[in-house]
Amino acid sequence: MCLAIPGKIIAITAQLDDTFRTARVSFGGIQKEINLCMIPDAAIGDYVMVHVGVAISKVDEVEAAKIFSYLKDMGEVGELESFS
């Protein structure tokens, strides 16, 4: 449960104040509402590492694809599917 999963920011869905933003993030097609508080400069199209609903860092597209396919093989993306 400690792993972070990479996803792509599809849309900014809410901006309550300067830092409190949420986004629609796609994890290999599964979309979830994710909090962007910890990554103030994240923008639409960026890839972010997400842990329990919060983005914790940015990654590039190649790295994101590599990590995602690895986690899928390991059976670690199930936590997203069971709650989508």
Add this chain to the structure above:
Amino acid sequence: MVKEFINEIHAITTKPWTLMEICGGQTHSLVRNGILEMLPDKITMVHGPGCPVCVTSVSIIDEAVFLSEQPDTILCSFGDMLRVPGSKKSLLEAKAAGADIRILYSPLEAVQIALNNPDKQVVFFAVGFETTAPANALSVVQADKMGLNNFSILASHVLVPPAMEAILSDKDNKIDAFLAAGHVCTIMGIGEYFPVAAKYQCPIVVTGFEPVDLLQGILMAVRQLEKGEFTVENQYARNVKREGNQMAQDTIHEVFGISDRIWRGIGNIPQSGYEVNERYKKFNARVKFNIDIPFAEENKECISGDIMKGLKKPKQCPNFGTKCRPEHPLGAPMVSSEGACAAYYQYANTDTVLA
């Protein structure tokens, strides 16, 4: 890449070394990908305490069960926690008996549940290492901003550096070097590991969790050991900045203070956890519900302490795979897929290595 790293590890290893990987995700990857079999006989990998499910003490499970049984209360938790045995029952058994226990993906969903259920108390069971602390802290900040009076968290947070120190200062310690947990350092940075490496003369390599990362991390640690060096290196620089994520650290420090914490199988480690601080105490379930539960002993049949300190392997437990299985765990390392016992149980090919 994988082959090059393996060849080089074999080429440079002249003495026996024992390395501990901290993170349960790394344990899972090492066992699942057969990396243990690729290493020289002289290198022993020991699986560390880095699975939050595994280290949560019996007493804290008892607190969560108690909260779930309060009237008009919804207890929310990550799914992995439900099967961890308490002293009398697990959360799964409490749920079967009628408690309103909900499995969530994120603590922020619990805030939403509190908003939608103003006549209920909603408690989030906030377990985790440093990686999970920003999200759990954020749930409190968010509930505070919304003015919610029916949300609180049961904090069971644990910290990596004090656990490393507890392991290194144990009189039976066998660990020569650590692979530190990549995602923990994505949040916290790597600065806090330098004093540990220097004090115990122990190499620490911040490492990712893919096979190629693990092999490179092992290589970097063995190289230091063979040269008699002991510093902090960052194998996972593509995802770990030296300073970590400042926003995340600020959020943690806004809500939490450092506290003592009892680790399942290890016991109390001073200053090794987070608790909700004074400013946010109305969101601390222990204060709000005035929890006063007697201290509960761990199940004596489970040797999780020796496993998490690296003194024994899962297969050396007399109950492994017999009385203790994932569907009926005696202790927490058999519950989570990141637990050492569950990883060994799940991937049968490790039998040959350990036989």
